[in-house]
Amino acid sequence: MYSFIASGADLLVAHGQKENFEDIVKKILGELPKGANKAYVHEANCFYFLGDEGEVVVGCVAAKELRNTTAFAFLKEVKKLYGEEKGEGKKFKKVLKKQMERFSNEKEVNKIVAIQEELEDVKNVMRVNIDKLLERGDKLSTLEDQTASLEMEALGFKKRSQELHRSMWCASLRMKALLAFIILAIVTVFVLVILFSVCGTTMQKCSPPPPAPPLPPQPAPAPSKF
Structure with missing residues (x-):
């Protein structure tokens, strides 16, 4: 949508489409810490900034739906090209335009993001909402501290929720x-009640009868005279 050096x-x-982006970008640049990788949300857009130890800052403005990894992959590519070509003015505008078109291709973006292993450090860049900041004229550092504090509170709440769960x-x-x-005990008592009611408390009704006494031995028959 909009990119700049x-x-x-x-x-x-x-x-890109300037709209009122330039004023917001200049305000943020005036307070941006040196070498910072930042993402600020304003209304439906997100403002991305990629700095270094020097004075050069590469940035872009895109819809909030754009992933952090995609935005910072674009910024890193532009920064690399700017360092190689030292382009300025209209000459480098063409480079910005070409890269914006290139990064609108999702397949191409996925390839670039996969190659740029160093992007691991921007996956978790915190997005700070600057709508209220622009209304009140507060400093970025104050808002970032508040956002970081809210994130810490959210992490604490998540941890407490997990412990409660x-x-x-x-x-x-x-x-x-x-x-x-309790159910097992009730079933056991129920079975015992039925068993005692049928067999008696001493289980004598259900005991087998005693064995019959053995028969006395019979005398042997007399031998025959024939």
């Missing part, structure tokens, strides 16, 4: 075990 707070070259799971498991024990 800046030195400090001054725009050296830019390309684990505690509730253990309590539920203990309750199920207790319920199973």
